[in-house]
């Protein structure tokens with residue numbers, strides 16, 4: 001039996017190869033500036049339009065999008081160095097690192113035992129007078145916004161920043177994730193729902209002030225050529241990646257719909273008492289970057305899937321709090337739920353590289369476990 005791959009980038013990109021070549025040739029022939037060129041600007045407008053947000057700025061990657069966004073908030077006086085920014089313990093390391101890189105203080109909060117999505121009750125436990133922001137990660141493609149959270153943040157004057165690296169196209173009450181916070185960050189890492197052929201990222205914001213400050217920071221702190229009013233870095237979405245992303249963005253809704261259909265099948269048909277499925281929030285449309293289940297004996301299940309030629313992966317096997325460089329600095333008693341969950345969560349294959357027959361087969365194998 002053929003192996004069912006967790007991810008197959010070759011297959012995903014194969015259908016675009018001719019278009020990639022055509023538009024790349026057109027770009028090369030037309031001449032251009034290559035950096036901060038027309039392809040980048042075109043993609044930024046296209047993404048802003050898709051998200052229904054005022055402004056988008058392309059960056060070198062998702063980590064930089066977050067870091068530059070935070071730095072812009074310091075530059076504009078919304079935050080100052082060492083302010084506390086809350087972030088969930090169950091996320092990819094980039095979320096945490098971006099806060100530190102910007103000169104702010106990340107404060108980890110735990111998961112509620114029942115869900116992989118941040119809850120207001122857990123957030124409240126770590127809020128202090130120094131708390132100035134929440135980096136909300138829409139992990140696995142699950143929208144993580146809800147009215148209770150918005151109300152709580154507003155009444156406590158806590159800024160909302162959204163990490164949408166895994167959730168492009170997810171919605172809450174019809175509004176896209178990434179349009180609720182002061183700014184949001186996206187990643188176009190190749191395996192993402194909208195993946196480049198290399199690194200790429202973007203910042204979204206309705207504030208022109210924030211976007212223009214981010215633009216300067218991402219371009220050596222320069223608002224005007226050779227004039228460096230603020231301290232900056234070099235992190236600009238590459239024009240060639242922007243060409244690829246513009247082509248793929250047209251198909252993103254199709255990609256996300258395929259994932260939702262597959263997730264719906266898993267949700268309705270996985271019936272095994274040893275397994276629980278991670279659930280989304282009400283009034284949300286999720287983009288299912290990953291399809292995550294929970295089981296007590298994960299190693300055994302992974303081996304069983306593997307023996308049936310099905311790949312599975314863990315997101316993430318080590319929580320932020322258990323990473324070597326930070327593990328001695330945190331109070332692990334306050335992060336028990338996320339640390340326990342990280343030993344039980346498992347991601348099943350999902351995405352347009354798979355057909356429904358394969359999803360049905362994975363479901364049957366899981367049910368026979």
Ligand SMILES: Cc1ncc(COP(=O)(O)O)c(C=O)c1O
Pocket residue numbers: 061062063064091092094095137139163165166186187188189199200201
């Ligand atoms: C939740 C989350 N945040 C941030 C990032 C950082 O994105 P990048 O790898 O493009 O720097 C990633 C991606 O890998 C991610 O999954």
